[in-house]
Amino acid sequence: MNTETQNNNHLIKRIFVKTGVLPLFLIIVVITMSIATDSFLAEKNLLTVARQSTYLILAAVAQMIILLTRGLDLSIGTMFAMSSVITSMTMVALFGEDSSPWVVIIIGMLAGMGSCMLIGALNGVGVAFFNIPPFIMTLAMSSIVAGLAFYITGGTPVYGMPDEFSEVFGYGKVFGVSTPIIVTVVIVAAVYVYINWTRMGRYLYAIGGNPKATELSGINVKFHLFFTYLISSFITGISALLLTARLESGESNIGVEYPLISIAACAIGGVSLFGGIGKLSNVVLGAIFIILVQNGMNLLQLNSYLQMVAIGILLIFAVVADNYRVKLSMGLNN
Amino acid sequence: MSVNNELLRVENISKQFPGTLALDNISLNVKAGEVHILFGENGAGKSTLIQTISGVHRPTKGKIFIDGVETVITSVHHARELGISAVFQEFSISSNLTVEENIFLGSEITKGIFLNKQKLREEAKKTLEQLGFDLEVDQSMSYLSRAKLQEVEIAKAFRTKPKIMILDEPTASLTEKETTKLFELIAKLKSENIGIIYITHRMKEIQRIGDRITVLRDGKFIDTIPVEGSNENKLVGLMTGRVVDQIFPKIKNNKGDVRLKIDNISDGTLLENISMEFCAGEVVGIAGLVGSGKSEIGRACFGIHDINAGKIEFLGEKVFDSEQNINNLSPSCMLSKGFYYIPSDRAKEGLVLQRNVKENTSLPSLKLPNFGNKLFLRRKNEKEVVTDILKGLDLSPFNIEKNVEHFSGGNQQKVLISKALTQDVKLFVFDEPTVGVDVGARILIYQFIRDICERGSMVILISSDLPEILHLAHRSYVMHRGKLMAELSAEETTEEAVLSYFFEKEEKGKSINYEYRNTKQ
Numbered sequence: 001m002n003t004e005t006q007n008n009n010h011l012i013k014r015i016f017v018k019t020g021v022l023p024l025f026l027i028i029v030v031i032t033m034s035i036a037t038d039s040f041l042a043e044k045n046l047l048t049v050a051r052q053s054t055y056l057i058l059a060a061v062a063q064m065i066i067l068l069t070r071g072l073d074l075s076i077g078t079m080f081a082m083s084s085v086i087t088s089m090t091m092v093a094l095f096g097e098d099s100s101p102w103v104v105i106i107i108g109m110l111a112g113m114g115s116c117m118l119i120g121a122l123n124g125v126g127v128a129f130f131n132i133p134p135f136i137m138t139l140a141m142s143s144i145v146a147g148l149a150f151y152i153t154g155g156t157p158v159y160g161m162p163d164e165f166s167e168v169f170g171y172g173k174v175f176g177v178s179t180p181i182i183v184t185v186v187i188v189a190a191v192y193v194y195i196n197w198t199r200m201g202r203y204l205y206a207i208g209g210n211p212k213a214t215e216l217s218g219i220n221v222k223f224h225l226f227f228t229y230l231i232s233s234f235i236t237g238i239s240a241l242l243l244t245a246r247l248e249s250g251e252s253n254i255g256v257e258y259p260l261i262s263i264a265a266c267a268i269g270g271v272s273l274f275g276g277i278g279k280l281s282n283v284v285l286g287a288i289f290i291i292l293v294q295n296g297m298n299l300l301q302l303n304s305y306l307q308m309v310a311i312g313i314l315l316i317f318a319v320v321a322d323n324y325r326v327k328l329s330m331g332l333n334n
Numbered sequence: 335m336s337v338n339n340e341l342l343r344v345e346n347i348s349k350q351f352p353g354t355l356a357l358d359n360i361s362l363n364v365k366a367g368e369v370h371i372l373f374g375e376n377g378a379g380k381s382t383l384i385q386t387i388s389g390v391h392r393p394t395k396g397k398i399f400i401d402g403v404e405t406v407i408t409s410v411h412h413a414r415e416l417g418i419s420a421v422f423q424e425f426s427i428s429s430n431l432t433v434e435e436n437i438f439l440g441s442e443i444t445k446g447i448f449l450n451k452q453k454l455r456e457e458a459k460k461t462l463e464q465l466g467f468d469l470e471v472d473q474s475m476s477y478l479s480r481a482k483l484q485e486v487e488i489a490k491a492f493r494t495k496p497k498i499m500i501l502d503e504p505t506a507s508l509t510e511k512e513t514t515k516l517f518e519l520i521a522k523l524k525s526e527n528i529g530i531i532y533i534t535h536r537m538k539e540i541q542r543i544g545d546r547i548t549v550l551r552d553g554k555f556i557d558t559i560p561v562e563g564s565n566e567n568k569l570v571g572l573m574t575g576r577v578v579d580q581i582f583p584k585i586k587n588n589k590g591d592v593r594l595k596i597d598n599i600s601d602g603t604l605l606e607n608i609s610m611e612f613c614a615g616e617v618v619g620i621a622g623l624v625g626s627g628k629s630e631i632g633r634a635c636f637g638i639h640d641i642n643a644g645k646i647e648f649l650g651e652k653v654f655d656s657e658q659n660i661n662n663l664s665p666s667c668m669l670s671k672g673f674y675y676i677p678s679d680r681a682k683e684g685l686v687l688q689r690n691v692k693e694n695t696s697l698p699s700l701k702l703p704n705f706g707n708k709l710f711l712r713r714k715n716e717k718e719v720v721t722d723i724l725k726g727l728d729l730s731p732f733n734i735e736k737n738v739e740h741f742s743g744g745n746q747q748k749v750l751i752s753k754a755l756t757q758d759v760k761l762f763v764f765d766e767p768t769v770g771v772d773v774g775a776r777i778l779i780y781q782f783i784r785d786i787c788e789r790g791s792m793v794i795l796i797s798s799d800l801p802e803i804l805h806l807a808h809r810s811y812v813m814h815r816g817k818l819m820a821e822l823s824a825e826e827t828t829e830e831a832v833l834s835y836f837f838e839k840e841e842k843g844k845s846i847n848y849e850y851r852n853t854k855q
Contacts, residue, residue, distance in 0.1 A: 197713070202700060202711065212682060214686070218669035
């Protein structure tokens, strides 16, 4: 009897070490929310959660590949704002009586994407070539970009984009599935291949794990670091365009919460903030988890300020649990 | 006082760490006024043993008697109160405090809630005076040499009037003069009936100050013998469990064409006008103390240590020429030409510890067609190639999907070496290849060096482990303070010859210490 409980304990520990806290968190949330509310498990609500998750999933994936290199992106929120503002202003400026809406949309999207990747490139140059700590570089960048976005728009939303933009990318459906979901699935699949099946992906982990050893293995660490920030900003850009289409306006104040919750999704998904460790699938689940929690709290009509409190506590708890997991895994492995 | 002036007795101590038995049934005793030497290879358990005695670890099993009374030592602080002070290799010094602040760190004398600065200063001066150290109490630590830091560390240990002092390789980075001074101090401590536990790798030190020696191997107690009547061969035999000839293989010398030619290189700070030549099919040793510039030569050729003058030619091609402004020295460039540098610090520069063996081994070669096409990795191929290589190196346990951090030092070293085997390498530079590895792995690494050399590769062996240079190298260069002191043929490479170049000219002829391993573990 005694040995059996011990074995069971051991098994639970092993499962915990292997999978982390996330599955536990997810089960707890699903159970409590479905007991506390009637509508949580309703098909309509779950579809809403899926669609709402897409923006954060992409942001978390963008954050993850930077975290893998021992980096950090605090400017991810202002990238959303800047892309949104540039996309909408470009479209508004070009859109007239006789212009084709699709030409305007494509140019607008390219402009928004370009602005986002420019920010990413600048982050990359600062971190890789000028050895600025990612924390400082992206913190400074977020101030610069937020300032510019507010300056350009005066803080007011930009309206007047072609309706087709949000009809397709915000509310559109293909074979009954929302466009944002399809786009997200495609991007996540591409990132999966990138980090698991390409050289560059392998180097992300190597650089984050030990930059010096990676350099001595003949790899151009600076270039790869730069490139990582660029790719990350591309993924953020996609998410920003989808969100802009959904909101039907350019907003200089969107994305404020993204630095926190994208890092939270990664941390809950077991990405090491010291680089070199992290799995894509867990990050996606981490993002879905956060949206589930937010959705549940909305259904419970919890005050939005208290929701901020809850997310912060969850983040701390996730990291504490992960530290404990690492300690356990050393005990089990040796 | 108990029988035989026994200060400390350790009885059948074992220490179990998760997965490893670091100490296995070890017993020893320390008498008043003796220097008890702990001797053994890296990883033999010396450090764990002194950490257990000084209260860092608690033993899993066994008893500790102090002055004949069984005692459970609960913390470092407790050990100090019991009269056991340790000076570890890794100094516990805060570099932005002053000498006096460091000496009293953790046990400051106070008046109410304020520091009693006057008393602190007096006490600090008194301690330094007693020890005969020439230190200013208000000096900041950041300007002091390693020897001076050591003095502060000793003063710190001495402050609590210890009965037993533990010194962990205290001479590892001291000059001959500083060492002599330390030995005078040890003699003085002995005369005051203090018992000393002294860890060293150096044979001559044992003869000079030791009274008894306890030899450990793989966490086990081997023997305690008096220093009188012991000799080097006997000690090495006890330490490794083998005779010297079984450790070092004979390597055939098939000297071929010149592969690497270094011509008058300097770096402006350390290296001065170094010229060397390395040929195919030979093992060339570069010997020297820490800071002699020996590893900087290997690093400079690999492009990770900047030089500003001279020429370097590799395989007949100029890769560096300060006059013609040629500089192709970078790891990626040198690697692609077949130059592989294996760094001395595997955790810092060699391996990505939290990733698995497979990813580490293939990392330098992912660009090669064997491991991937233009876009994607060929992971199946990667796995096969890596499996083959590590089978050849006897990785144990054999699991290439396991993270490198979970392997022993010797097996990590094998993974480090395996990285060089995924591509066509013409020149291997080994920088301290056997630091922190057990005898088994050591023998394997030496055999590996023999194999690649006899197959026609060129091997540069940079090492502070003198026996390694003496037994393996066909030819050796000796470095001292950034200058090339000598080039010695295999016949000329004797301990005396190499050591005579290790030190300042004026110190030649005086009693000189054998440097068995001069780096930290």
